[in-house]
Amino acid sequence: MLSPIDTQSASFWAFLFRKFFWDMIGGTLGPAGIIPGKNTEPLVNLVVNIPLLQSFSLVLGIFALVLEYPLPFIEGTAIHRSFILRAVLYFLTGFVGIMIYQCVDPAVYFVIVSGVYVMAMSKGEQIGSGPCGDDRGKV
Numbered sequence: 001m002l003s004p005i006d007t008q009s010a011s012f013w014a015f016l017f018r019k020f021f022w023d024m025i026g027g028t029l030g031p032a033g034i035i036p037g038k039n040t041e042p043l044v045n046l047v048v049n050i051p052l053l054q055s056f057s058l059v060l061g062i063f064a065l066v067l068e069y070p071l072p073f074i075e076g077t078a079i080h081r082s083f084i085l086r087a088v089l090y091f092l093t094g095f096v097g098i099m100i101y102q103c104v105d106p107a108v109y110f111v112i113v114s115g116v117y118v119m120a121m122s123k124g125e126q127i128g129s130g131p132c133g134d135d136r137g138k139v
Contacts, residue, residue, distance in 0.1 A: 007061035
């Protein structure tokens with residue numbers, strides 16, 4: 001449940017300290033650290049020069065937070081109870097976050113959680129609308 005908040009804070013840090021996580025692939029070691037290779041140049045541009053992936057990670061983290069801690073008008077709706085939406089959103093958040101150095105930890109958590117939601121879908125589990133996740137106690 002803290003991964004969306006962790007993703008948002010990491011995205012803010014990524015705006016200040018821009019670094020592409022996979023720049024060591026094909027890179028060379030220079031006096032100032034790793035110099036990214038030509039094969040990662042497009043992704044380095046998306047993270048370092050244009051903070052596009054940081055923006056996507058921030059927006060996806062906000063959407064994930066809305067699903068985890070829903071507002072009263074969202075709670076109990078089909079969007080809130082959808083395993084498919086959560087699995088896709090969490091996988092996308094993890095996929096975008098794994099490209100940014102600061103977002104790697106929450107990205108790993110999101111990919112694991114998306115796999116757990118896919119497993120729950122395959123077993124036929126459902127998210128209920130009651131306080132305990134089901135409809136117990138309702139008259």
